[in-house]
Amino acid sequence: MADTEKVEVKKKWKKRSDPVVIYKKWCKACFICVEMCPQKVFDTDRDGYPVVTRGLDCTQCSICWLHCPEFAITSSEK
Amino acid sequence: MVEQVSNVTHKYLRPKKTFPNVWCPGCGIGIAMGALIRAIDSLNFNKDDVSVVSGIGCTARIPVYLDFNTLHTTHGRAIAFATGVKLANPKLHVIVISGDGDLLAIGGNHFIHAARRNIDITCILVNNYIYGMTGGQYSPTTPFAKNASTAPYGMIEQSFDPSDLAKSSGATYVARGTVYHASQLSRLISQAISHNGFSFVEVISNCHTQYGRLNREGSAVKMIQWQKEYAVPASAAARMTREELEGKFVTGKLHEVFRPEYVSEYQKIIDKFNEEEEENRQLQES
Numbered sequence: 001m002a003d004t005e006k007v008e009v010k011k012k013w014k015k016r017s018d019p020v021v022i023y024k025k026w027c028k029a030c031f032i033c034v035e036m037c038p039q040k041v042f043d044t045d046r047d048g049y050p051v052v053t054r055g056l057d058c059t060q061c062s063i064c065w066l067h068c069p070e071f072a073i074t075s076s077e078k
Numbered sequence: 079m080v081e082q083v084s085n086v087t088h089k090y091l092r093p094k095k096t097f098p099n100v101w102c103p104g105c106g107i108g109i110a111m112g113a114l115i116r117a118i119d120s121l122n123f124n125k126d127d128v129s130v131v132s133g134i135g136c137t138a139r140i141p142v143y144l145d146f147n148t149l150h151t152t153h154g155r156a157i158a159f160a161t162g163v164k165l166a167n168p169k170l171h172v173i174v175i176s177g178d179g180d181l182l183a184i185g186g187n188h189f190i191h192a193a194r195r196n197i198d199i200t201c202i203l204v205n206n207y208i209y210g211m212t213g214g215q216y217s218p219t220t221p222f223a224k225n226a227s228t229a230p231y232g233m234i235e236q237s238f239d240p241s242d243l244a245k246s247s248g249a250t251y252v253a254r255g256t257v258y259h260a261s262q263l264s265r266l267i268s269q270a271i272s273h274n275g276f277s278f279v280e281v282i283s284n285c286h287t288q289y290g291r292l293n294r295e296g297s298a299v300k301m302i303q304w305q306k307e308y309a310v311p312a313s314a315a316a317r318m319t320r321e322e323l324e325g326k327f328v329t330g331k332l333h334e335v336f337r338p339e340y341v342s343e344y345q346k347i348i349d350k351f352n353e354e355e356e357e358n359r360q361l362q363e364s
């Protein structure tokens with residue numbers, strides 16, 4: 001694998017680890033995103049807030065940010 | 079496209095308002111507000127050409143956060159104010175968004191008469207089956223036998239079907255959506271805004287804090303997923319019998335007809351009057 005290609009893949013990988021971003025200040029920990037994500041991308045942290053743990057599975061289906069009542073989720077890929 | 083989806087809502091929020099919003103965690107009103115924003119954005123309107131009017135209640139807090147021309151009016155009078163706005167400036171796209179108690183109980187008469195007149199207003203009713211903000215009293219849409227804080231032994235009155243009421247009052251576009259089907263909802267809302275005449279969209283939402291707690295319906299997520307099970311698309315409903323549809327609700331576009339619209343008819347009278355005036359003036363001059 002050429003070096004440049006490696007860098008590309010690495011970049012993609014890094015991006016993939018956070019396909020959606022949750023703005024914690026606006027989030028009210030209602031679990032809508034956690035329960036409705038078809039790929040089960042989210043887990044909850046100790047305080048009950050969602051965190052992206054299986055970002056690789058995300059298909060950018062838009063369900064989580066269309067249903068977040070607080071507009072706290074944005075996609076970082078699309 | 080999806081990039082717009084994720085950033086679109088933020089473009090239309092008032093920058094100086096404090097967030098998070100006032101609603102309970104998981105309240106569907108926030109989802110309905112997102113759908114409304116995306117609907118307006120898909121139509122490419124200028125912010126100054128849109129006017130959003132509401133009454134009092136949880137849902138009526140929506141315009142507070144929206145960066146359009148907004149009016150937060152007295153209880154039940156949203157449509158009355160909106161009628162005035164539309165007649166004073168017919169170029170505006172006037173949208174009324176309020177709850178079931180506000181639009182159907184206190185503002186019931188404004189509602190049916192605005193529908194009868196067929197004035198070009200878009201009315202969005204967020205139906206969560208109860209008065210949320212004031213403490214869980216039953217509203218005209220609380221289903222029979224369900225509990226409310228003023229009906230601790232169960233509701234003994236029959237309830238309104240808001241979409242049927244709008245249709246029979248003369249609304250020329252009627253649709254029903256749910257907050258679960260959020261992208262369909264914004265499609266329906268943008269259709270309703272584009273329709274010339276009184277258009278009505280009923281949004282089935284969840285009030286887990288009042289209705290859900292009193293009726294043991296569970297968390298916000300459970301109530302939103304309940305909507306998926308009980309919603310029947312209009313195309314499928316046409317093939318179902320009355321018994322099969324019992325207890326369910328039909329979603330999608332329910333009714334659309336075209337009738338003369340009130341503001342343009344009113345404009346015709348003004349034009350006619352101006353013409354006569356002009357003729358009289360010319361007669362006097364000659």
Ligand code: SF4
Nearest residue numbers: 027028030031033068
């Ligand atoms: S849907 Fe929004 S508010 Fe609810 S838990 Fe997820 S990020 Fe937080």
Ligand code: SF4
Nearest residue numbers: 037058059061062064
């Ligand atoms: S976009 Fe879809 S798959 Fe990705 S986190 Fe959101 S709901 Fe899950």
Ligand code: SF4
Nearest residue numbers: 101102105136210285
């Ligand atoms: S009381 Fe009900 S309708 Fe009002 S914000 Fe809470 S959940 Fe939503």
